[in-house]
Amino acid sequence: MPAVEVSRLAKRYTSTAGISDISFTAERRAVTALLGRNGAGKTTTVEICCGLRRRDSGTVRVLDRDPVAAHQELVQRVGVMPQAGGSSASGIYPSARVREVMELFAAQYAHPLAPAALLERLDLTSVAATPWRRLSGGEQQRVSLALALVGRPELVFLDEPTAGLDVHARRTAWDLIRELRSSGVAIILTTHALDEAEQLADAVVILDGGRVLATGSPADLTRGTTPELHFTAPPGLDVAALTAALPNDATANETAPGHYAVGPRVDPEVIAAVTAWCAQHGVMADNLTTASRSLESVFLDLTSAEGSP
Amino acid sequence: MIALDLSPAPGAAPALRTFRAQALMELKLVLRNGEQLLLTIVIPTVLLVLFATAPIADLPKPRIDFLLPGVLALAVMSTAFTGQAIGTGFERRNGVLRRLGTTPLTRPGLLAAKTSAVIAVELLQVGLLLLVAWALGWSPHGSVAAVVGLLLVGTAAFSTFGLLMAGTLRAEATLAAANLVYLVLLVLGGVAFPLSDFSGGVRDVLQYLPISALSDGLRTVLAHGAAAPGRDWLTLAVWTVVGGTTAARFFRWD
Ligand SMILES: Nc1ncnc2c1ncn2[C@@H]1O[C@H](COP(=O)(O)OP(=O)(O)OP(=O)(O)O)[C@@H](O)[C@H]1O
Ligand SMILES: [Mg+2]
Numbered sequence: 001m002p003a004v005e006v007s008r009l010a011k012r013y014t015s016t017a018g019i020s021d022i023s024f025t026a027e028r029r030a031v032t033a034l035l036g037r038n039g040a041g042k043t044t045t046v047e048i049c050c051g052l053r054r055r056d057s058g059t060v061r062v063l064d065r066d067p068v069a070a071h072q073e074l075v076q077r078v079g080v081m082p083q084a085g086g087s088s089a090s091g092i093y094p095s096a097r098v099r100e101v102m103e104l105f106a107a108q109y110a111h112p113l114a115p116a117a118l119l120e121r122l123d124l125t126s127v128a129a130t131p132w133r134r135l136s137g138g139e140q141q142r143v144s145l146a147l148a149l150v151g152r153p154e155l156v157f158l159d160e161p162t163a164g165l166d167v168h169a170r171r172t173a174w175d176l177i178r179e180l181r182s183s184g185v186a187i188i189l190t191t192h193a194l195d196e197a198e199q200l201a202d203a204v205v206i207l208d209g210g211r212v213l214a215t216g217s218p219a220d221l222t223r224g225t226t227p228e229l230h231f232t233a234p235p236g237l238d239v240a241a242l243t244a245a246l247p248n249d250a251t252a253n254e255t256a257p258g259h260y261a262v263g264p265r266v267d268p269e270v271i272a273a274v275t276a277w278c279a280q281h282g283v284m285a286d287n288l289t290t291a292s293r294s295l296e297s298v299f300l301d302l303t304s305a306e307g308s309p
Numbered sequence: 310m311i312a313l314d315l316s317p318a319p320g321a322a323p324a325l326r327t328f329r330a331q332a333l334m335e336l337k338l339v340l341r342n343g344e345q346l347l348l349t350i351v352i353p354t355v356l357l358v359l360f361a362t363a364p365i366a367d368l369p370k371p372r373i374d375f376l377l378p379g380v381l382a383l384a385v386m387s388t389a390f391t392g393q394a395i396g397t398g399f400e401r402r403n404g405v406l407r408r409l410g411t412t413p414l415t416r417p418g419l420l421a422a423k424t425s426a427v428i429a430v431e432l433l434q435v436g437l438l439l440l441v442a443w444a445l446g447w448s449p450h451g452s453v454a455a456v457v458g459l460l461l462v463g464t465a466a467f468s469t470f471g472l473l474m475a476g477t478l479r480a481e482a483t484l485a486a487a488n489l490v491y492l493v494l495l496v497l498g499g500v501a502f503p504l505s506d507f508s509g510g511v512r513d514v515l516q517y518l519p520i521s522a523l524s525d526g527l528r529t530v531l532a533h534g535a536a537a538p539g540r541d542w543l544t545l546a547v548w549t550v551v552g553g554t555t556a557a558r559f560f561r562w563d
Contacts, residue, residue, distance in 0.1 A: 091408030107330030110320030
């Protein structure tokens with residue numbers, strides 16, 4: 001039995017806003033990442049699964065229960081980290097200290113993690129006595145993550161858990177999420193960081209305009225894409241002239257100032273032609289690499305082809 | 310790195326542990342809130358001292374016997390209604406109630422914790438006011454059970470309306486309205502001025518305000534050593550039922 005099964009889920013806010021047809025499955029002992037542009041419907045989907053919002057239609061099974069009918073059972077088994085700065089703000093008493101909030105939440109569960117150890121693990125010991133409203137944005141995010149985990153849940157919903165985290169804190173959060181998975185917890189998270197999804201997720205669900213565009217593992221989604229050639233050079237190279245010099249229908253683009261990509265397929269002839277052209281024009285091509293497309297470039301293609309939500 | 314046992318071990322804590330933690334949190338938050346302490350502790354105490362010692366209004370003698378019951382009623386209103394409405398209103402606005410809804414804490418559990426915190430603050434208030442009144446020459450009389458009973462029904466009546474306001478209005482509107490109601494009832498509710506200062510028709514209406522019923526009931530017991538009128542008990546009970554059913558029906562958690 002999967003951790004979460006969502007089928008034909010719909011919720012309308014207005015005639016245009018909302019989600020219209022979401023189906024996906026999230027396995028146990030796995031990280032499932034919901035991806036999508038702002039307004040794609042990630043938070044709506046997650047909050048319906050947590051029983052925080054009501055659906056209009058469709059079926060949702062969370063740990064094989066209905067999230068509305070079995071709410072009181074599921075709150076014991078499921079941890080939730082709501083999106084920060086969303087419509088419902090932080091969800092924490094502004095004047096309560098970090099340690100107090102942790103202990104308050106811990107006191108609700110039968111076998112909680114030790115608040116002090118969890119704080120230590122997330123580098124929050126130094127702010128344990130600080131009132132919530134005086135925490136930095138990233139510190140609030142980490143406390144919020146800790147609160148979702150303190151009750152030793154079987155399943156956690158993390159809505160943008162690493163938004164606003166510094167590089168170190170993001171690594172710490174990733175390690176913790178991986179450790180949760182290996183301990184047998186099912187994790188459903190949303191993120192805008194495609195590298196994060198690529199690193200962490202066993203399965204990815206790409207939403208757009210309230211629908212599912214694609215599902216699969218990051219490897220599935222990037223497989224079949226042929227390698228591209230990337231290099232950096234002074235901005236403003238004449239890519240049309242370069243393209244004209246390339247064999248096998250290859251084309252060159254400047255993806256960002258000074259960053260060039262050659263595709264759709266590269267082979268030794270194309271690489272030779274690119275370097276020859278650069279030599280002719282006295283251009284030093286740096287960071288010359290070939291690689292399959294990243295999840296990010298697949299995501300960009302998928303979501304722009306469908307237009308904005 | 311700190312080793313944590315992250316393996317799933319779900320389950321809710323015993324209801325008593327949850328309740329104790331939540332009630333303590335609620336109490337700490339109230340005691341930490343300066344504006345609320347001004348409203349619940351400072352204003353009633355200052356009113357009591359000021360009106361008892363300065364020749365401000367023409368009050369029945371002895372002045373302290375008239376004032377103490379009214380100020381006790383005001384203290385109950387400030388905690389159970391005004392303080393609770395504002396506190397809970399902002400908890401709702403800040404998404405605290407919504408997030409607590411994702412934890413094993415139940416709604417009756419939350420309500421019980423809030424009520425206990427209110428009663429704890431009232432114990433502080435009543436203790437302080439009795440002490441001040443005693444220092445000002447008040448000598449205790451009347452039935453303790455009747456006083457406690459009246460304070461509890463008064464608390465119930467005011468709490469239901471505080472929660473109704475917190476659960477239906479925007480937090481900013483609750484802040485303004487709860488303070489306004491406090492002020493209006495302070496003046497109209499027989500707290501520091503006797504209702505007999507108003508003309509007959511107006512008085513007939515004002516005596517059914519919860520604050521008037523509470524201060525009148527307390528005054529009958531504390532100042533005259535008599536049993537509180539059935540009308541006061543009934544008035545408070547009706548307000549409680551009306552407020553309770555409306556709040557249960559219309560309270561929004563987010
Ligand atoms: N409470 C609400 N009332 C009305 N419309 C809403 C509400 N919540 C969300 N919406 C709309 O529904 C759509 C999906 O919103 P949702 O918050 O689920 O998106 P999201 O994918 O989480 O976006 P983000 O990446 O910005 O967090 C958006 O168009 C949003 O404007
Ligand atoms: Mg969102």
